[in-house]
Amino acid sequence: MLFNSFTFLLFLPLVFVLYWFVFKPLRWQNVLILVASYFFYGWWSWKFMILLAVSTFADYLYGFWVASPNRKKAQFFLWLSVINNLGILGVFKYYNFFALEFKEAFALIGFHTNPVLLKVAIPIGISFYTFHGMSYVFDIYRGKQKPVRNFVDYAVFVSFFPLLVAGPIERANHLLPQIQKKRFFNYAQAVAGCRLMLWGMFKKIVIADSLATIVDSIFNNYQHQSGLTLIIGAIAFSFQIYGDFSGYSDIAMGTAKLFGFELLSNFRFPYFSRDVAEFWRRWHISLSSWFRDYLYIPLGGSKEGKLKAVRNTFIIFLVSGFWHGASWNYIAWGFLHACGFLPLLLLQRNRRHASDVVAQYRKYPTGKELWQMASTFTFVTFAWVFFRAKDMFTAAGYLKGAITNYKHPKEALAYCNVFYYIIPLLLIDWWLRRDERNLSVPKRGKRIVYMVLALLVIFYFGKKTNFIYFQF
Structure with a gap:
């Protein structure tokens, strides 16, 4: 169901x-x-x-x-x-x-x-x-x-x-x-659950499913697309999978609240991460912490020397990739993240953003923070191509086209509507970034905001599409 x-x-x-x-x-x-x-x-x-x-x-x-x-x-x-x-x-x-x-x-x-x-x-x-x-x-x-x-x-x-x-x-x-x-029964908990469900439905039905049509069109015909179009397709998939999976998690947490349960958090605005280590503390948290507690630490973690720490890092990322699917492209995806995490581990910088939130006491990020978030997102999006592609050959061809095909850049204009979905999601996430469960809005606009979200969900509702992570 x-x-x-x-x-x-x-x-x-x-x-x-x-x-x-x-x-x-x-x-x-x-x-x-x-x-x-x-x-x-x-x-x-x-x-x-x-x-x-x-x-x-x-x-x-x-x-x-x-x-x-x-x-x-x-x-x-x-x-x-x-x-x-x-x-x-x-x-x-x-x-x-x-x-x-x-x-x-x-x-x-x-x-x-x-x-x-x-x-x-x-x-x-x-x-x-x-x-x-x-x-x-x-x-x-x-x-x-x-x-x-x-x-x-x-x-x-x-x-x-x-x-x-x-x-x-x-x-x-x-x-x-x-x-x-x-x-x-706790009325406040139930209301919070309904808000989470509404937000999750919005991310899945309005954002992720709308982007899915565009992403499928680009990835399924990547051989005939311009490089700029392929870059837009990769960015669109980054937000499709985020809206799809974090949307599911929000609906799950909200549904559980209706029955008096509190589930573990699974996402904390991962695309505002300033490095790969922070990304994995914010993306699919329940899985990454599972591998940390039941695989990485039992193997010795990072307390038995640099060599074993490197070995253990590659093990958990490769296993994480293989957990997602029986295909070499998932293993390649895990390998890339291991490579991105490794320099932080060796330089002992993998814990530098363990507790804070970007621009925690400010409205806007600094130039340095913007650069860090942009570079992390670029790396993550590059790796997502391997995750989305059906095999290694497709991933390699897609990336080659994105880098080398400069012909017909104006064709990409037809796909710029992806940003109609991405930008609002980013702005709302930025507003909520300090607490992923606190979806309260100012009293003056509360009813309008929730009504708009509900109307959008109803308008886009009807096309029953599986959540991406159902296959895992």
Whole structure:
């Protein structure tokens, strides 16, 4: 089920009314959320529900075994859980990729094989809910979380419908206590949730989907476009994926607020970042922090010498790229970001913007800050080409055309309407940059602003398009 669909507009109020006015006891509220979540997920395919249930039950059991005081036994089941979760990902998401790569590798040395390929769709959100389960088991092993006795509570943690298919990737010690605690309707929280949902819908339906048409037109015919047009296409995709994914996260956080839950932040205005390190503290925060806590730090982080720090940096960025998809262009995207992050790490500047916001106490950025934001955005946009392209050949051809094709620059004028969507988004983000959840506006113009946003969403509503991160 899509957030931007009429079905969801019927589904959400129904669940909301049942949740607060019919299923009042906590245990029945959790049962309702679980049933609603599986219905929401099963709207695509009931087969996906089976895989989700199996994955959930397996990690529920692993949680008890990993909690054993016998560390050898706990470690054994920890690795079994990791193998189980990565095995699910490997079969459904990466099997065909490796099968074809091995086929080509063997062909180079004279052996010809004909591997059996899986003809199944990748289950939506599989990378997200498997990471939920893995973090739960990891935290139990580390003593940060106790096993959950109530299976329904744990199943809600894994499958809570606002975050099920595209995050944020929650942590057990953050979401589970909210699931296990009695919740009371909070009017202010619900209003804040509605505002977040409206803003998320605006970013997805009005901004991202409008840019998507232009981006597809440029990328699908890049061989015949001028260099300036290709540059505009890359910029447009940067804002398309931002509006699409951050819009989803806003809708997810807003929906969760309606039911009394607070989810982890996933975006904090990443295009106002002054370097690549700050960008990754502001883009897909729940994923980057997951890799930091469960991969980078266990590998030694940056505390065991420069050489290991460099190794660990490349590992997490390459794994992050591969997490997004079984294709070399995603790995190249991760590699580029590792290269951009590396100088900051070696010069010990990767933490210099860890806590502040650009122009935190000023209305406007300085010239230096503008240059830093512009250069970071240019690098990120360059890397996005590999993310958007269907393969490495396409990415290379696109970039070559953007750099070398100076013919017919006036053709780019036909695509300048992308800035009608980009500039307003940037201006609003700049206004909100100090707090991504505070969407309050001056009282004098509050009703007008919200009415304009709502009317725009209604006007553009109707074309049901998947969120980009559903494929991951």
